[in-house]
Amino acid sequence: MTLFEEFYKSKEFNWKPGLERIEKAVKESNFKIFPSIIVAGTNGKGSTSHMIAEILRQNGLKVGLFTSPHLLRFNERIKVDMKEVDTETLDSSFKEIIPLVEEYQLTYFEASFLLSLKVFHDAKVDAAVFEVGLGGRLDATNALFHELAVITRVGLDHTDYLGNTLAEIAREKVAVIKGGIPAVISDNPPVVRELAEERTKELFAYGIDFKAEEIKVSPSGTQFLYNGKVIRTSLIGKHQAVNCATALTATKLFIERNFKKEFLLPETVNVRLPGRLxxxxxxxxxxxxxxxxxxxxxxxxxxxxxxxxxxxxxxxxxxxxxxxxxxxxxxxxxxxxxxxxxxxxxxxxxxxxxxxxxxxxxxxxxxxxxxxxxxxxxxxxxxxxxxxxxxxxxxxxxxxx
Missing domain, CATH: 3.90.190.20 (Mur ligase, C-terminal domain)
Structure with a gap:
């Protein structure tokens, strides 16, 4: 068990809406010195986040990845170059942020997010990918300014917190598109695209600006055409072809905008992601x-x-x-x-x-x-x-x- 888990073992596990606490902690920490991508949505966030990180890695970048929840080990939430960060590193990093955690009474999720920033800062990552935990507008990951937003498939979930209609939920999720930053949205109902268009003039939408074609699914993975080229991913399902096409579009835009270098389109995007088929x-x-x-x-x-x-x-x-x-x-x-x-x-x-x-x-x-x-x-x-x-x-x- 990590020191982080020991610290929160006897504390109430809950969600406290509002960004004030984590924004203050993030500002005081001054950990973020790298460009980042935020990934929101209802379904496909984890798969898409992992694929984005892997594609960035294949393009020669050192990449931090923060996701949730974990299945078996807390370490699953924080990765550098697609490898779980070891417990010793997590413990030493957490010791350094405990004063901030206590000062601002951060929740479990807020503190885990701040911990990821500390780990990525010390690892000197070139870029990082952050998967939203719940919603978007009030999620701790939205306390940062990100250079690119990705919205995966939006559907009805967490209605107690986010609203009872697709439009209400979508409005919460597209709120991660802050300051007019570019955004890439996956295959979604029209209302999601319409709400995203209100927040940015640089919107790239599945089915309009990019798509996955000639999708073939097998027990070993998924193959599809992207801009006329064959792409393979280890994840299984037509929806994973859509997720992968979304990840490819997002990483291309991110690399060209933030690193001023040519994007290298990978032929394979293989990620090991437990609990997905x-x-x-x-x-x-x-x-x-x-x-x-x-x-x-x-x-x-x-x-x-x-x-x-x-x-x-x-x-x-x-x-x-x-x-x-x-x-x-x-x-x-x-x-x-x-x-x-x-x-x-x-x-x-x-x-x-x-x-x-x-x-x-x-x-x-x-x-x-x-x-x-x-x-x-x-x-x-x-x-x-x-x-x-x-x-x-x-x-x-x-x-x-």
Whole structure:
């Protein structure tokens, strides 16, 4: 366990809206001396952030990457050149920022973000990529001035905090486009583009300014055409081709604007990202995916159907998700796959109680089985484990990638 985790172990884990605390801490720290990209959206933020960082690395830059949440180790949140920062470095860096953390009473997420700035400063990175944690307008990552904003697919999620309509949620997310900085937006409903256009005159939109064509999906990855050239990524699914095209467009613009150098278009964009159509066993096939809202689950099952995978589903959820709507997407897939549904309860205060999961599945006419722990070796059929990042803790022997 890191010193950071020890520090926050007994403290309340919550989200406090407002940027005043973290803005003061960031200003006082004076850590940011590098150009950066902020990535907001509902789905695809993690994948897109990792691909942007990898493409920047392939272009010869030393890159910092801050993402959340983590699956198993806090270290997953902070990477330099795509490698998790070791615990010793995190601990020594955290010791130096504790006075700021305490002075401004920073939340867990705010402090982790400030810690990443310290690590990147000391590592002398050339550039950094920051994935928004929640929303955008009031997210700690928006306390910085960034040189480029990326908006991935926007959908209904975190409605308790961000609003009940797509327009309300999109308005929160596009708020990371500050000061008229250039922005790249992924495949999105028109309202997202319209709101982004209000914030910048330099907007590059999927389907208008760039796109992924002739997409081919296989169990080993995804291939597509980008500006007439074949690109391959290790991530699986048509949506990952869209994410990759978005990442390529963003990095090209970022490098040309901030480093005044020619962008080198990579032929392959391979990233190791746990919980994104991750195969944790081959026979039978056991897949883990952290899809936790309607859009993400729809893309997951669309990809499985494309690959001809007819599986059972293990599902769980957090309380702040629309469990019934998520399970409706699961039910649609199970009708196609002929598989069974297994439910498991996430063992923390944020997890949806098992009785609520069972009630939701019964309303949809699904008779579900209950699991206490996920033992991959016990499954006799192809199985997909999904619904939340937190399910990783329930998979016996799971170590990530």
């Amino acid at each position: 991750e195969v944790i066993r081959n026979s039978p096939l056991i897949i883990f995916d952290v899809a936790h809202n309607v859009n993400a689950l729809t893309e997951l099952f669309k990809t499985l159907n494309t690959l001809g995978i007819r599986a059972d589903v293990v599902f769980s959820s957090l309380k702040d998700k629309n469990v019934e709507e998520n399970l409706r997407v699961v039910a649609d897939y199970l009708r196609t796959s002929g598989g069974e549904l297994y439910l498991i309860e996430i063992k923390n205060e944020r997890g949806t109680p098992l009785r609520e999961l069972l009630t939701a599945s019964q309303k949809l006419g699904i008779k579900a089985k209950v699991l206490e722990k996920i033992y991959p070796e016990d499954f006799k059929k192809d199985t997909v484990i999904t619904g939340s990042f937190y399910i990783a803790e329930l998979i016996d022997g799971y170590r990530g990638v």
